[in-house]
Amino acid sequence: MKILAFAASSSRQSINKKLANYAAHQAANLAENAEVELLDINDYEIPLFSEDREKELGQPELAKAFFEKIGSADAIVISFAEHNGSYTAAYKNLFDWTSRIDQKVFQGKPTLLLATSPGPGGAGSVLAAATGSAPYFAAEVKGSMSVPSFYQNFDTETGELSNTELATQLTEAVVQLIS
Template identity: 75%
Template sequence: MKVLAFAASSSKNSINKQLANYAAKQIKDAQVELLDINDYEMPLFSEDREKELGQPALAKAFYEKLGDADVIVISFAEHNGSYTAAYKNLFDWTSRIDMKLFQNKPVIMLATSPGPGGAATVLAAAQGSAPYFAADVKAAISVPSFYDNFDLENGQLTDKALTDKIADAISQL
């Protein structure tokens, strides 16, 4: 099983990337590819730029990565209650190739933050819009207070209730 995991964040030290990687590695017999969205940086999307540039090769490459995966694990960072600008831009360009950009793949949606909110606002937005973009969401899990619930040294969640939620999500694949 091919699992594509990534953080919807451009941070080099993304806690969401750590969470996505952890969750993906819990899937037995999976070949995990941890993607960095910084590798897909493009000009800010606008209709004018789209007319000028067409569909950028990086957007096409990202779309193909999604299509090649059997499962997608995304962990959303939250900036001011919404998507990060880097993810939103990549999402906007890719959705112009095909609005059904998740291609009916099973998706586990995660989100975390250092605070108690666990980026739940952006997670709710992502989950709410997922059907319009052909994401078969198997679970949406918010991890609050990341540094209290994740062992950075061992790369693992430490809270049993949260590890159980991840295990339950994986069992639905």
């Protein structure tokens, strides 16, 4: 099983990348012969999407490569950062370009959607938007979960959730992802 994980964030120190990595490795530990590929969406930086740019550029190679990465996975873990209550510009741009290749961006893959933030909201607004729209883009959403107050609930030294209730909830979501 190949598990593709990434943060919908361009931050090099992304707490969402830490959460996605943790969840994906939990899934790999529970599944037989599983491997994790952790993507950095900074490796897929392309010009801002517009119809004019699309006419000029066609479909950027990096958007095609991102679509192919999704296609090669057996399961996907995404953790969303929240900027002003919505997706980060970096993720939204990559997603917009990729959806022009094929609206079924997630290609029917089992998907676990996560979000976290330093505050008590846990990026819940963007997670709700992602969870609501993902099926329209061919994601088989197996679970979604917000981790509030990241630094109080995640041990950055061990790379694990330190809140046992949240850890149990994530394990249950991960089991759904790989079943």
